[in-house]
Amino acid sequence: MFWTVLGEVLTxxxxxxLSPMLIVAAIVLGSAPSGPRKVFTFSTGVFVVMAVIGMLxxxxxxxAEVATVPSRSEGGHILGLIVGxxxxxxxxxxxxxxxxxxxxxxxxxxxxxxxxxxYPRIFVMGMVLGLVNVKNIPLEISVGTNVVQTGxxxxxxxxxxxxxxxxxxxxxxxPGVIVLAAPEKSTRILGHARKVLIANNTAxxxxxxxxxxxxxxxxxxxxxxx
Numbered sequence: 772m773f774w775t776v777l778g779e780v781l782t783x784x785x786x787x788x789l790s791p792m793l794i795v796a797a798i799v800l801g802s803a804p805s806g807p808r809k810v811f812t813f814s815t816g817v818f819v820v821m822a823v824i825g826m827l828x829x830x831x832x833x834x835a836e837v838a839t840v841p842s843r844s845e846g847g848h849i850l851g852l853i854v855g856x857x858x859x860x861x862x863x864x865x866x867x868x869x870x871x872x873x874x875x876x877x878x879x880x881x882x883x884x885x886x887x888x889x890y891p892r893i894f895v896m897g898m899v900l901g902l903v904n905v906k907n908i909p910l911e912i913s914v915g916t917n918v919v920q921t922g923x924x925x926x927x928x929x930x931x932x933x934x935x936x937x938x939x940x941x942x943x944x945x946p947g948v949i950v951l952a953a954p955e956k957s958t959r960i961l962g963h964a965r966k967v968l969i970a971n972n973t974a975x976x977x978x979x980x981x982x983x984x985x986x987x988x989x990x991x992x993x994x995x996x997x
Contacts, residue, residue: 772921772923772927776923776928777934779918780914782983782986784934787907788940789975790939792968793943794945794968797810797943798961799882800813800947801947801949801961802946802957806950807951808890809886810944810946811947813893813896813943814897814947816898817898817939817940818936818937820898820901821935821939821940822932824902825932825936826932829918832915833919833928844920845994847916847917847919847920848991849991849995850913850916851991852987852988852991852995854913854984855984855985856984856988858983861976861980862977862980865973865980906983910983918931946964
């Protein structure tokens with residue numbers, strides 16, 4: 772059953788990992804003095820809030836008996852369908868509200884001040900930014916429900932959501948690893964990555980919203996109309 776649970780979280784986990792603005796925040800922290808420690812503090816904050824939400828979703832879905840009661844299992848598929856449609860709608864809104872100059876956007880300007888914060892506030896900011904991420908939370912709710920519906924049980928479902936949360940944070944720790952592994956080249960590597968992510972943020976998010984949305988829709992339609 773573990774491999775079934777793992778199969779449910781791999782694709783959405785990869786999508787959750789590709790969050791350009793969160794990665795930019797990690798790059799900003801990685802470029803600061805004591806960068807790796809700040810990066811790992813920020814990443815831990817994101818991981819904690821996602822793990823807690825994943826745990827609550829699993830416990831709530833298990834209590835609702837979505838894996839055993841047919842009518843409630845159908846409700847889980849309907850939830851996946853709704854989240855998929857919402858993600859596709861977010862793709863349109865992202866395109867419609869795309870900035871003319873990504874470097875001058877208010878979100879980018881706020882992120883550049885993160886490196887001046889003390890460690891406790893960096894941890895809190897990680898939790899806040901992980902919580903307000905418009906892509907990851909609805910995705911986590913849908914994935915958590917799908918994991919419980921596999922019938923693997925609460926312990927394996929919780930492990931699955933921890934794997935999902937770890938995958939979502941894997942790209943955030945990368946700047947810290949780069950600084951530790953190649954300190955002399957890290958400034959150039961991280962600077963280039965920052966520019967690419969900011970310049971292509973809109974395109975990346977549109978593709979992700981469409982990919983994740985259509986994936987959830989396709990996985991929900993079969994069980995609903997079988």
